[in-house]
Amino acid sequence: MPIINAVFNWFIKKRIHQIELFMKYPDEVQEEWFEHLIASAQHTEWGKQHHYKSVESLHDFKQRVPIQNYDTLKPYIERMLAGEQNVLWPTEIKWFAKSSGTTSDRSKFIPVSAEALEECHMKGGKDMLTLYCNNRPNARLFTGKSLTLGGSHQVSQLNADTFFGDLSAVIMKNLPLWAEFYRTPDLDIALLENFEEKIEKMAHATKDVNVTGISGVPTWNIVLFKKILEVTGKRNLLEVWPNLELYFHGAVNFTPYREQFKLLIPNGDMYYLETYNASEGFFGIQDREAPGEMLLMLDYGIFYEFLPLENLEDEQPETLTLDQVELGRNYALIISTNAGLWRYMIGDTIRFTSLVPYRIQITGRTKHFINAFGEEVIIDNAERALQEACRQTGAIVRDYTAGPIYFEGNNAGGHEWIIEFEKKPAEFERFVDLMDETLRKINSDYDAKRFKDMALRRPVVHRAPEGTFFRWMKERGKLGGQHKVPRLANNREYVDGLLAILEPANRAV
Structure with missing residues (x-):
């Protein structure tokens, strides 16, 4: 051998x-x-x-x-x-x-x-x-x-x-x-x-x-x-x-x-x-x-184009080729392939970390983000915030998802998170604050909306019992394979679905 x-x-x-x-x-x-x-x-x-x-x-x-x-x-x-x-x-x-x-x-x-x-x-x-x-x-x-x-x-x-x-x-x-x-x-x-x-x-x-x-x-x-x-x-x-x-x-x-x-x-x-x-x-x-x-x-038989994320909703969006991309910007990936997919938007967003040679990071999905209040939070933001909160509190996150809390009466909106921990944070409230603070540091739009809680208040976070996400994915017929736990949504579909299977006594806010 x-x-x-x-x-x-x-x-x-x-x-x-x-x-x-x-x-x-x-x-x-x-x-x-x-x-x-x-x-x-x-x-x-x-x-x-x-x-x-x-x-x-x-x-x-x-x-x-x-x-x-x-x-x-x-x-x-x-x-x-x-x-x-x-x-x-x-x-x-x-x-x-x-x-x-x-x-x-x-x-x-x-x-x-x-x-x-x-x-x-x-x-x-x-x-x-x-x-x-x-x-x-x-x-x-x-x-x-x-x-x-x-x-x-x-x-x-x-x-x-x-x-x-x-x-x-x-x-x-x-x-x-x-x-x-x-x-x-x-x-x-x-x-x-x-x-x-x-x-x-x-x-x-x-x-x-x-x-x-x-x-x-x-x-x-x-x-x-x-x-x-x-x-x-x-x-x-x-x-x-x-x-x-x-x-x-x-x-x-x-x-x-x-x-x-x-x-x-x-x-x-x-x-x-x-x-x-x-x-x-x-x-x-x-x-x-x-x-x-x-x-x-x-x-690999693929021709690439890159659509700047800020132009995603344009009526006739202009794409870029490799020689036109910049470091640090988010792009929707557009491909033409040797299987007959032509100028196909696959739904992922990436950014370039190097131009010589071309190296990329996946930053999220074109449909998986929270922008209910103009905050433009993408998966990359969320995971950097969780990583920092985990680092400082000794926590390990197993799975999570988040969605918006809409305005109601005189109350500001917000984000609602459901997190299943492999290892719980030593101080849960500090974990939430660190997550919120990191999001404010890395996302200026989120920070602006959080100013004095005028548009966005402090995140609401639920600690889910072990096995919650597995059970939820199973109920949705999404176990195994390429199925992924949806991380962010610009609506409450995923958050409400998970809250529905959490026993009230097991929720911790």
Whole structure:
């Protein structure tokens, strides 16, 4: 096994040269992909409707193709689900990633072409290993197996030629043999649809395996880890898997989970590597030991545009290309892909932390924020405030959500938070004050509205009992997979839903 590990390390690092090329020539690489995508799709139904054959510049493209979302592309995708081809992309599309994104539908079905599967999602998976092995020359990842907690929907068949499932399930069904050999547990367990049954069986199936790496969404991995400790009677994961060295995480900000993972994996040398992989594409990978920022991957068959967040509501918003972006500004991400998503707004907001090379942070969602009073609080603000409050009070937050308290009579508005703690703060009222003070420091709009409690009063915070968010997500049919606890909302849907299941005696304000 050590010999195989050494061979894998040598082989996989050959990709580093190509990564260095797009880091050095980002604009040229993106221009090549733009031209390739337009040329490839000119004879599709979409390409003909938007006259791709005569597109000579990005300006032409923007003039002919408005910014899209799932609802605008849905009529085309529904025909593809029924088996029609050459609609948005020229090659056969028979795979669709089922996602629970923020649209008018309960679920989205994102087309996954053979090119997107191989040149984007699979390539991203290989590059995760490439960058890790490059950063850790003594890595021994391949001496054991990688545990993957996959999605909540296994692959299903719509018709003779069309299949759908969570992105993780689609990828697992198409893994090359070498990757399948290094993965655990078996597919019949990994793709179970019942999340609680899957957790139980995964715990028993993997407790005696030499697991060296783990990947998945932090929220659900913690549920699995606690089940494994319950089954084995061990105190932490290193007593179960002594050779564990790497955790690939994504989908949500890892900051609120970092302290929980330190308790579960008490190893200062444990490597945490963040990825930005969505049903629509694989966008970023952490390429150095700098938590919270990722290298924007530019040669995955995706052309990027960036819409300044302040222009989001413009009638004809003007997008920027890579060479026009600035550090520190929030942008909505717009993509055109080798699966036929054209100028598609995926709903995430990002900011650039570096322009040479291009590195990004995810700052939130275009629909997940609180702006009921002009305060413009985004997820990044909320998590920085929680991090500071936790640091000063010794708390660890497991999950949270927040929404507005509307004006009533002469009372000012406010924000209402529901927080489930892994470790409660030493002084709860101080925790709330620190959170509020930090928000005021980092968000001038919030600070202005908090002046003398005129528009916003001090936040109202409820401490939720252990298991509250798990129960709520279960009741909503949102356990496992890519489902995320919604952090912020500009309405009271999530807050009221959670308050409804909290016993009055368990609420602490």
